[in-house]
Amino acid sequence: MIEVKxxxxxxxxxxxxxxxxxxxxxxIDQGEFVAIMGASGSGKSTxxxxxxxxxxxxxxxxxxxxxxxxGMNDDELATLRNxxxxxxxxxxxxxxxxxxxxxxxxxxxYSDQQGDFRADALKRLEMVGLGKxxxxxxxxxxxxxxxRVAIARALIRNPVIIFADEPTxxxxxxxxxxxxxxxxxxxxxxxxxxxxxxxxxxAEYAGRVITMKDGQIIEDRRKEGMTIRPEISESIIKVDHQxxxxxxxxxxxxxxxxxxxxxxxxxTLLSVLGILVGVASVIAMMxxxxxxxxSMEERLKSMGxxxxxxxxxxxxxxxxxxxxxxxxxxTEQDAQSIAELRTLVNRVSGVVSGVAQTVYLDKNWSTSVExxxxxxxxxxxxxxxxxxxxxxxxxxxxxxxxxxxxxxVSQLFGSEDPVGKTIKINRINFKVIGIAPPxxxxxxxxxxxxxxxxxxxxxxxxxxKNYLDGIYVEVSSASNIEPAKKAIETLIRKxxxxxxxxxxxxxxxxxxxxxxxxxxxxxxxxxxxxxIAAISLVVxxxxxxxxxxxxxxxxxxxxxLRKAIGARKGDIMLQFIIxxxxxxxxxxxLGILVGxxxxxxxxxFAGWAVKTSLFSVLLxxxxxxxxGLFFGLWPARKAAGLKPVExxxxx
Numbered sequence: 251m252i253e254v255k256x257x258x259x260x261x262x263x264x265x266x267x268x269x270x271x272x273x274x275x276x277x278i279d280q281g282e283f284v285a286i287m288g289a290s291g292s293g294k295s296t297x298x299x300x301x302x303x304x305x306x307x308x309x310x311x312x313x314x315x316x317x318x319x320x321g322m323n324d325d326e327l328a329t330l331r332n333x334x335x336x337x338x339x340x341x342x343x344x345x346x347x348x349x350x351x352x353x354x355x356x357x358x359x360y361s362d363q364q365g366d367f368r369a370d371a372l373k374r375l376e377m378v379g380l381g382k383x384x385x386x387x388x389x390x391x392x393x394x395x396x397x398r399v400a401i402a403r404a405l406i407r408n409p410v411i412i413f414a415d416e417p418t419x420x421x422x423x424x425x426x427x428x429x430x431x432x433x434x435x436x437x438x439x440x441x442x443x444x445x446x447x448x449x450x451x452x453a454e455y456a457g458r459v460i461t462m463k464d465g466q467i468i469e470d471r472r473k474e475g476m477t478i479r480p481e482i483s484e485s486i487i488k489v490d491h492q493x494x495x496x497x498x499x500x501x502x503x504x505x506x507x508x509x510x511x512x513x514x515x516x517x518t519l520l521s522v523l524g525i526l527v528g529v530a531s532v533i534a535m536m537x538x539x540x541x542x543x544x545s546m547e548e549r550l551k552s553m554g555x556x557x558x559x560x561x562x563x564x565x566x567x568x569x570x571x572x573x574x575x576x577x578x579x580x581t582e583q584d585a586q587s588i589a590e591l592r593t594l595v596n597r598v599s600g601v602v603s604g605v606a607q608t609v610y611l612d613k614n615w616s617t618s619v620e621x622x623x624x625x626x627x628x629x630x631x632x633x634x635x636x637x638x639x640x641x642x643x644x645x646x647x648x649x650x651x652x653x654x655x656x657x658x659v660s661q662l663f664g665s666e667d668p669v670g671k672t673i674k675i676n677r678i679n680f681k682v683i684g685i686a687p688p689x690x691x692x693x694x695x696x697x698x699x700x701x702x703x704x705x706x707x708x709x710x711x712x713x714x715k716n717y718l719d720g721i722y723v724e725v726s727s728a729s730n731i732e733p734a735k736k737a738i739e740t741l742i743r744k745x746x747x748x749x750x751x752x753x754x755x756x757x758x759x760x761x762x763x764x765x766x767x768x769x770x771x772x773x774x775x776x777x778x779x780x781x782i783a784a785i786s787l788v789v790x791x792x793x794x795x796x797x798x799x800x801x802x803x804x805x806x807x808x809x810x811l812r813k814a815i816g817a818r819k820g821d822i823m824l825q826f827i828i829x830x831x832x833x834x835x836x837x838x839x840l841g842i843l844v845g846x847x848x849x850x851x852x853x854x855f856a857g858w859a860v861k862t863s864l865f866s867v868l869l870x871x872x873x874x875x876x877x878g879l880f881f882g883l884w885p886a887r888k889a890a891g892l893k894p895v896e897x898x899x900x901x
Contacts, residue, residue, distance in 0.1 A: 251442060252278040252301060252411070257297050257310030257320075259465075267460060270296040271307070272465035278444065282411075283437040293465040295415060298446045302335055302413040303327045304814055306896045325818040330358050332816025336404030338433075339898070340416035342396045343811040344388040351384040353377065354403045359502035360530045360816035361407060374402035376434055387662075392716055393400070394425030401432055402817070414445040415527035426545045507828040511836075512799075521797045522837040524790025525877065529841025529870040530848060531786050536866035537849040539777070556596075556725040557629065558735060559759045560588075560742070578746055578756040579717035580722060585623070587741055588723055594734040596726050597625035600718040602708045609674040610662040613782035618657050618700040619675065621708020629724045632702065637669045637684025645704040648711060652680040656688045657699040675701065676712055731760060787870070790837065791877035798830055798885035809889050810897025819890040826889050830882025832874055838874030842867055 259271040260728035270293045278284055278301075290296040299305040300312065303319065306327075312320040321332065321826045331337075338778065344353050354371040378398040388396055397417060406410055414433065418426035426449075434455055437443050445456060453459050477845060507520045511518050562577040584602060589598040602621040603707050607614055627639040634653055644651055659668050668682045680703065689697040709715045735758050742748070748755050802809070809822060817825075 251280040251282075251315055252276075252444075253300070253311075253313045254307070255311040255313075257300060257307035257312065257800055259293075259305070261296075261308050264850060269465050271300070274465070274467060275310075276460070276467065276470075278442065280442055281437075282458055283434075283438055283456045284445065284458045284460060284486070285453035286444070286460045286462065287448060287450070287453050288447070288462035292462040294438065294446050294462045296465075297462065298413055298415055299804060299895050301338065301444055302411075302814075303331050308742075309347045320337075328360070328813060328816050328818045328821075331814060332357060332407060334410050336407065336409035336412045337446060337814050338397070338400050338404050338412065338417045339412040339811075340419040341807075342388070343807060343898070344394075344396055344399060345509075345808060345811075346388050347509050349385050349387060350380065350391070350399050352509075353388065354406055355526050356812075356814040357405060357407050359506070360812075360818070360821055367406075371402070371406055371612060374796070375399070377405070378402050381461070392425070393421050394428055395428050397421060397425070398432065401429070401436075405436070406583040407816075409441075411442045411444065412630065414443065416448070418447070418449065418569045426452065471624065481741055486885070503825050503828050504832075505760055506825060507832050510805075511832055517797060518833060521794050522788075523839065524793040525787065525834045525837025525874050526592070526790075526841040526844060528787030528790045529874055531843060532843035532846040532870040532873070533845025533862060533866050534852070534860075536869075537845070537860040537862040538852065540862075540866070541853075541860035555707070556728055556731060558723040558725060558731070558738065560721040560723060560738060560756065561759070562720070562756050563754065566800065567599060577754075578742065578748070580719075580721055580742075580756075584742065584745060585718065585721050587745065588721060588738055591734070591737055591741070594726055594730050594737055595723055597629050597724040598646050599623035599626035599629055599722045600720070601626065601722060602705060602706050602713055602715050602717075602719045604708070604713040604715075606676045606701070607674075607713060608658060608662060610668075613662050615658060615661040617655075620700055620702050621705040622702055623705045625724070627701075628724065629722055632686050636667075636682030637682070638721050639684065640704050649704060649707040650680045650707060651704065651830060652684055653684040653686050653701045653702040654695075655686050655698040655702075657696055658701055659685055675703070702740060714759050733804050735760065737745045786876055787873060791881040792877065794830055794833055795881035797833075798826060798882055799888070800891045801829075802885050805889075806892065806897045806900035808895050809892050810900065813892070814898065820891075822890040823886040826886035827879060827882045830885070831878035834878030835871075836875045838871045841874070842871065845870070 254274060254276050256273045256275055257271055258269070258273055261268045261270055268291075272293075274293070274297060276297075286294045286298060296305065300307055303314075304314075307320055310320070311318060314330075314334070319327070322330070345356070348356075351368060351371045353373055355367045358367040358370075372381060372384055374382050378400055379399055380395060383391065383395065387854070388399070391399070397420075401417075412433070417429050421429065430452060431546070432442055437457075443451075443456070447453050458470070458472045460467055460473075467629040477681065560580070562579060585598050588595060600623050604619050604621075605616065606619045607616050609615075620630075622640075624640060624642050626646055632653075633639050637653065639653070640649075640651060643649075652673065654662075654668055654673075662668070662673065665670070665813070669684065671682050673682060674678050674680070686698070686700075686702060703712065705718070709718075723734065723738065725731050738758060742754075742756060743750070746755070812822060812825075846862055849862050853860045
């Protein structure tokens with residue numbers, strides 16, 4: 251069944267090398283109970299580790315059921331251990347955070363079989379006399395009971411060979427003989443048992459005792475009457491790689507991850523807190539940026555789309571004057587001529603501006619007066635929600651009608667409805683026909699602190715002007731903005747006989763460019779806020795990696811145990827990655843709730859414009875998962891790279 255030929259193994263300890271095995275040859279038949287004895291450092295544990303597929307020889311051959319296994323890779327050896335071997339360790343190696351029955355079921359996670367593992371585990375516990383203690387934790391049990399749990403775990407996959415490394419080394423005499431009774435019964439049932447011990451009385455339970463010294467076998471004694479069972483077919487040796495993401499495996503890994511995460515609640519909470527703060531910051535900052543952008547876009551609507559502003563004078567603001575040219579005075583005929591550019595222009599409105607005193611009963615208010623044409627309402631999104639806009643007839647007849655901004659309404663009327671009431675503008679009676687929609691502030695200027703009246707009324711009855719202060723032009727499409735600017739410039743120069751090099755008499759401003767600039771600036775600020783908040787996510791990810799690296803160190807023996815019972819490199823990596831992603835995802839979900847809550851608080855109590863978007867939620871959640879994957883990968887690779895024997899011996 252087991253045959254090793256001239257195997258050797260050397261360990262490097264510091265700068266010196268220790269020859270643990272020196273040309274050992276051995277054959278163990280099916281059904282034997284073999285005890286390997288020797289002083290400390292004789293090589294007995296190294297031999298058992300090689301026989302148990304936990305280690306590989308440097309030279310020589312190892313045949314298991316007639317098949318060469320010494321050349322197999324780590325994953326193939328892990329699969330083989332899971333299928334044919336069961337391990338009982340001196341230190342028990344039970345996971346304290348798991349119940350007894352969960353410890354027994356652990357090898358099943360790494361198998362390719364499906365079934366009712368819990369029922370099978372309970373059956374094994376009853377076999378060792380612990381059926382009624384299946385829900386207890388290892389720290390609630392005595393040493394002898396813990397060793398019996400380890401035996402039940404070794405039997406769960408129905409192995410053909412049981413490897414026992416000092417199974418009674420940590421037990422008193424009574425418990426030692428109880429463990430040996432169980433092993434003897436298993437041997438009588440047909441199990442092959444290979445046991446390492448330094449106690450002669452324990453070795454006497456075996457049918458064959460091998461004594462080692464200085465890495466060599468010096469005695470191989472068999473008891474008389476020992477029966478040798480028929481060889482088992484090598485067909486039971488399965489080294490096929492099962493799919494890593496098999497549903498039954500994944501569920502087991504997730505359950506293991508939950509056990510691990512919840513076993514150290516304070517440390518997990520502190521790790522999750524970093525991700526929580528990062529995700530909450532991203533969502534709150536992006537909500538703040540999105541709210542500012544939405545607010546800006548709402549205000550920009552009042553400027554209209556594809557809008558040109560034609561004004562008299564230089565386009566430059568501030569600084570020294572650039573020339574002595576006269577300012578062009580626009581007329582109503584200029585506005586009409588621009589309106590005739592039908593292929594390029596949709597709407598045109600001349601405007602005049604001034605300051606006036608408004609009075610209603612005993613209240614008065616100084617405000618801006620805007621004289622506007624009929625198309626102004628649509629162009630500048632000023633059509634009243636309450637009341638109505640001017641008619642063409644009212645503008646032509648220079649009617650005394652007014653539309654008030656919300657600031658003027660609050661100052662003159664308070665909560666009273668102004669529509670239909672009469673106010674005085676510069677001592678002239680005007681009938682209020684509507685309330686302009688609120689537009690907020692633009693810099694230091696309150697856009698709601700103004701009164702709109704017909705442009706003709708403003709020019710000839712209120713402000714005494716025979717010219718327009720400016721002309722607003724709505725271009726037919728964004729692609730026609732530049733052609734429209736050139737056509738309007740040519741038209742004005744022709745009508746006012748201005749030279750081509752005269753840049754000071756008038757200017758044409760593209761309001762669309764201004765909108766795009768503000769939108770771009772707001773979007774940039776939003777991304778900047780999100781990026782700054784994302785830094786805290788990265789910091790949280792580094793914290794997760796630190797905790798996972800500490801966890802790998804703390805759980806080195808556990809990793810060795812998992813590998814001993816059949817976990818492959820990919821299984822260990824996936825286990826730690828799931829734990830890392832689980833913590834970051836938990837932090838991400840909690841961060842979403844906190845981020846939305848912070849956004850609501852900022853909106854409710856601080857009055858800031860916020861807008862939580864699905865994109866920011868998905869982005870921050872996805873980013874937190876990626877953080878878990880990225881920062882969990884290194885600890886996972888470190889854990890997966892540990893050798894089973896070295897991990898089990900870790901102090």
